[in-house]
Amino acid sequence: MSSLNDKLAAALSSREKRHIRRRLPVSTSTVLPSADFTSNDYLSLATSLTLRSAFQSALSVAPQILGSGGSRLLVPAPAHVALESRLERFFDAEKALLFNSGFDANVAFFSAIPQPGDVVLYDEHIHASVHDGMTASRVDSSSLIKFPHNSVAALKRSLRKLLHERDDLRDGKASAFVAVESLYSMDGTFAPLQEIVHCVEEMLPRGNGYVIVDEAHATGIYGPQGRGMVAALGLEGRVLARLHTFGKALAGSGAAILTTELIRDYLLNYARPLIYTTTLTYANVIAVECAFDMLENGSAGVLALHLLDLSRYFLELLRPHLQSAPPELLCLPDNLSVDSPQDPSNTSFPPPTPIIPLLTPHPHSLAAHLASLPRPLFTKAITWPTVPVGASRVRVCLHAGHTRDDVKKLVEGVVDWVQAWLVREREEARHWLNMAEVEGVGVWMESKL
Incomplete structure (x- = not known):
């Protein structure tokens, strides 16, 4: 089995180096429903007391x-x-x-x-x-x-x-x-x-x-x-x-x-x-x-309407901030980048979507930042091979159990990450500029000796 083990380990090591190795999510605490922006529980029925009660009653008979x-x-x-x-x-x-x-x-x-x-x-x-x-x-x-x-x-x-x-x-x-x-x-x-x-x-x-x-x-x-x-x-x-x-x-x-x-x-x-x-x-x-x-x-329909309203609200909050962010750092896909005025009662195509990809070449950094907040927000970094090369993203999934305040905190977390990233980039640029100036002075002094 040593040859097989070597080949399997090498394949996993290659994925590790490229930051695409998959692992199971690990948590020692119960995740609050409002902190989950990654699962496909769009209507929040997995935590619905109404559905839970109906299920238990049906099981009993x-x-x-x-x-x-x-x-x-x-x-x-x-x-x-x-x-x-x-x-x-x-x-x-x-x-x-x-x-x-x-x-x-x-x-x-x-x-x-x-x-x-x-x-x-x-x-x-x-x-x-x-x-x-x-x-x-x-x-x-x-x-x-x-x-x-x-x-x-x-x-x-x-x-x-x-x-x-x-x-x-x-x-x-x-x-x-x-x-x-x-x-x-x-x-x-x-x-x-x-x-x-x-x-x-x-x-x-x-x-x-x-x-x-x-x-x-x-x-x-x-x-x-x-x-x-x-x-x-x-x-x-x-x-x-x-x-x-x-x-x-x-x-x-x-x-x-x-x-x-x-x-x-x-x-x-x-x-x-x-x-x-x-x-x-x-x-x-x-x-x-x-x-x-x-x-x-009809009770699920009420949840669906709230979910789609949250989707609109999320984009309304996020879009103005993205105007000052470099698109090569963070942007929305083309189908979501421009607001198209839509009456909430209008059923025109396409409707709002609870699936909102935040396109960035640094998805792990953004997801880690959101998870490190005082009130952690859980999102998922998606990279190749799940999506094409160059199309990495943090996939945000909104749920009917979220509130507008939850969505606002998520947008604030994303904006904080962008600002912190830009500050680091400016500091690094200033550092290398200073290094270049020092090196330039040294070369000038050598030329005079």
């Missing part, structure tokens, strides 16, 4: 609460079937199929559904789980085609090229799948879903073009009763599949794919992440049901 006992193909799991039926009604979908995670769901779909000879076009910022699914699929690697982030024009060019080269696509004998996320987790950007769907329908009029939308970070926040961006835009009948996860805004575990009955049955037969794993526990299913109660009764 549920016939089963512990392990499900096996794969969905081994056990009847009536609670799972009931949840799937509820999801079909709630999301206006033909069929729903539960998975243990959004990762499993994406791997299952993209490894099983695209057939030999098909093509998959995917946004360059698509989640790693889609990449793993595509890699495990029977689609030739040359038919896995990346297009620039949110560029409908580039997608159209790729489709036009494929149609020119391939008779089977033109004739409808092969399929083209387009994989996007409704809200991208690292950038806080929204896919132009209407334009993408229209592009696919226009370019592939024989109906062999299919859009798959990952709604993981939009579930519970956007659309009627938190149904996501597909529902917000009325596209339910024009996309092949939607992925909704329960572990982010809904404070649960697991995910569901909403799709056709045929694809659901195909996944039951060919999706290895579904077939060969023990399905969600009954407690997981009960927790999800309780979260959907909050979506349906």
